[in-house]
Amino acid sequence: MNLYAIKAIYTFEMARTVRTLMQSIVSPVLSTSLYFVVFGAAIGSRIEAIDGVSYAAFLVPGLIMLSVLTQSISNASFGIHFPKFIGTIYEVLSAPVSPFEIVVGYVGAAATKSVILGLIILATATLFVSVEILHPVWMLAFLVLTSVTFSLFGFLIGIWAKNFEQLQIIPLLIITPLVFLGGSFYSIKMLPPVWQTVTYFNPVLYLVSGFRWSFYGNADVNVGLSLLMILLFLALCLYAVSWIFKTGYQIKT
Amino acid sequence: MSPIIQIESLSKIYDTGFEALKSVSLDVEDGEILALLGPNGAGKTTLISIIVGLVNATGGSVTVDGRDIVDDYRHTRALIGLVPQEITTDAFETVWATITHTRGLFGLAADPAYIEQLLKDLSLWDKKGEKLMTLSGGMKRRVMIAKALSHKPRILFLDEPTAGVDVELRKDMWALVRRLKDSGVTIILTTHYIDEAEEIADRVAVINHGEIIVVEEKAELMRKLGQKTLFLDLQERLTVLPESLSAFNVALSEDGNQLIYTYDTNAERTGITRLLATLNDSGIRFRDLSTTQSSLEDIFVKLVRDEA
Ligand SMILES: Nc1ncnc2c1ncn2[C@@H]1O[C@H](COP(=O)(O)OP(=O)(O)O)[C@@H](O)[C@H]1O
Ligand SMILES: [Mg+2]
Numbered sequence: 001m002n003l004y005a006i007k008a009i010y011t012f013e014m015a016r017t018v019r020t021l022m023q024s025i026v027s028p029v030l031s032t033s034l035y036f037v038v039f040g041a042a043i044g045s046r047i048e049a050i051d052g053v054s055y056a057a058f059l060v061p062g063l064i065m066l067s068v069l070t071q072s073i074s075n076a077s078f079g080i081h082f083p084k085f086i087g088t089i090y091e092v093l094s095a096p097v098s099p100f101e102i103v104v105g106y107v108g109a110a111a112t113k114s115v116i117l118g119l120i121i122l123a124t125a126t127l128f129v130s131v132e133i134l135h136p137v138w139m140l141a142f143l144v145l146t147s148v149t150f151s152l153f154g155f156l157i158g159i160w161a162k163n164f165e166q167l168q169i170i171p172l173l174i175i176t177p178l179v180f181l182g183g184s185f186y187s188i189k190m191l192p193p194v195w196q197t198v199t200y201f202n203p204v205l206y207l208v209s210g211f212r213w214s215f216y217g218n219a220d221v222n223v224g225l226s227l228l229m230i231l232l233f234l235a236l237c238l239y240a241v242s243w244i245f246k247t248g249y250q251i252k253t
Numbered sequence: 254m255s256p257i258i259q260i261e262s263l264s265k266i267y268d269t270g271f272e273a274l275k276s277v278s279l280d281v282e283d284g285e286i287l288a289l290l291g292p293n294g295a296g297k298t299t300l301i302s303i304i305v306g307l308v309n310a311t312g313g314s315v316t317v318d319g320r321d322i323v324d325d326y327r328h329t330r331a332l333i334g335l336v337p338q339e340i341t342t343d344a345f346e347t348v349w350a351t352i353t354h355t356r357g358l359f360g361l362a363a364d365p366a367y368i369e370q371l372l373k374d375l376s377l378w379d380k381k382g383e384k385l386m387t388l389s390g391g392m393k394r395r396v397m398i399a400k401a402l403s404h405k406p407r408i409l410f411l412d413e414p415t416a417g418v419d420v421e422l423r424k425d426m427w428a429l430v431r432r433l434k435d436s437g438v439t440i441i442l443t444t445h446y447i448d449e450a451e452e453i454a455d456r457v458a459v460i461n462h463g464e465i466i467v468v469e470e471k472a473e474l475m476r477k478l479g480q481k482t483l484f485l486d487l488q489e490r491l492t493v494l495p496e497s498l499s500a501f502n503v504a505l506s507e508d509g510n511q512l513i514y515t516y517d518t519n520a521e522r523t524g525i526t527r528l529l530a531t532l533n534d535s536g537i538r539f540r541d542l543s544t545t546q547s548s549l550e551d552i553f554v555k556l557v558r559d560e561a
Contacts, residue, residue: 002327003360004359005357005359008355008357012343012346012354015346083343087339088343090335090337090341091400093307094306094330094335095330095355095359096330096359097358097360252307252309
C-alpha cells in the first residue's frame, strides 16, 4: 500500500478546500441559515409539529443532508475532473499508485470535507433551534456513510463528464429534485398515498429518514432499510469505480 | 547486461481507428541516452505514454527492469520519471509543494535536503515559495523536470524537452542530462530536432508513421548512412566541367572556383584516389581541400524519403 501517495493526494485536495474556503464552507452555511430563517422561523411557526418535533427542528437533518449530498458530489467531481481537464492527472496515473489508493485519496478528502460541513451546519442550526440527538453514534455513522457514498458518486461523475457542463448537469437535474422530493423538508406521511408510494423509489428518502431517526428516534422508513440502501448504493459506486479503472474508461486512451 | 527497457511488438490503435504504433520493438540499454527521433505524429509520445502507464497498449508488451509494465506497474513506475511534452501545472501550488507532492505520489517520505539540492541544480531555489502561476514558461518547465526527478528515478523520459525553450535552459538541460547519465540514469528523449539527437544521444532510434525505421549508435548511424562531400578549391577558375570528370559524381560550384565531390563513406571505394589522379592528368590544380560529414538531418531526410 502506497500510503505516502494517499497522503499526497489527500493533503493536496484538502489544501484546495482551504483555498476555496468561501465557496466550500461559507456559502452552504449561509444558505442553510437562510433556510432556517425562512422555513424554520417564519413559515415553520405556522406548521404543526411532526411526530412531536417542531418543524424547525424537523428540518435540521434534512438540511444537513441536502448540503452534504450536493457538496459531496460537486466537490468530489470537481476534484478529479479538474486535473483531467488541465492535464495534471498524468502525474497520478504515471505514479506507482493503485486505483484504490487514488480513490481513497480523492474521495477521502471530499468526504472529510462533507462531514466537517455537515457538523458545521449542525452547529449553525443550534443557533436557531434546539436540536436533540438521540443516537449520536448513528448520526455520525449516517453522516460519514452518506459523505463517502456521494463523494464516490461525485468522483464517478467527474471521470464520466467530458466537460464542465456535464459536470453540473447530474447534480442539477437529478440530485436536487431527488433531495427536495425525498422528504428533506416534510414527512412523507404528509403526502397523499400515491405520492408516498412514488417516494419509496427515491433513494434520498432512505438517507434522510435514517439520518432523522438518529436525531429524533422516528422515521418514515425502517432504519435498517435506510442503512441497507446506503450500503447498496455504496457498493454500486465501488463497483463502477473499479470497472472504470479496469477498463481505463475516460481516463486512459 | 540485459536492457533496462524491452519493448516487444508494441502496437496502439486509438479509438479513432488510427494506428499510432505498428509493432514496435526496441531495447533501451541501462545507462544510455537514447534519442527517439521522428517528425510530429510519428508516435513518440504514444510510445512513452504506454511505458509510463498513461495509455493502454493494443498489443505487445513492455518490460522495465525485467518486469511487465502492466502486471508489475508499482515496480516499473517507481523507476521512471517523466517530463511530458505539455507543461501542465497546478496554478495555486508553490514550487516546493508541488515537488514534494510528486515525491509523495511515488511513495517516498519528504526529503528536504534532496529537494533543496534539486531546486538549486535547476536554478529554482529562489522560487521555491512562489505559486506556479506566477512563473514563466521556462521556469515551469524547470519545475516539471524537478518533479520528474523528485524520486530519483533510474530512467528519465524527456518528451520534446527543448520545444519552445530558450538557449539558457537548453544548455542547462543538456548539462543536467549529462550529469544524470554520469550518475547512471538512463535517459530517453524525443525530439524532432536532429541536431539535438546528434548533440546528446548515444544511440538514435528513428521513428516514423508508428514504426522504428532504424536504431543505431549515433556514430555508427552517421558512418553507415552518412555521405561525405569533398570540396576542392581550384587554383584557376573553370567555366565548364571538363569532359574527363564526367564519369565522377562531381559538380562545379556556381562561381567556378570549386569542385564538389559527393561520395558514400560506406562504399567499397570512395573514388577519391581515382578522382585526384584524373585531375592530375587533366592538369587541374587545387589550392586546398576540405570534407564535410552529412548531419543526422541529411540522414533523416534520406531515411524518411526512402521509406515513403
Ligand atoms: N488520444 C488520441 N486519439 C486519437 N489519435 C491520437 C491520440 N493521441 C495521439 N493520436 C495520434 O497518434 C499519432 C501519434 O501521436 P504522438 O504519439 O503524439 O506523436 P509524436 O509524439 O511523435 O508527435 C498522431 O497522428 C496523433 O494524431
Ligand atoms: Mg509528441
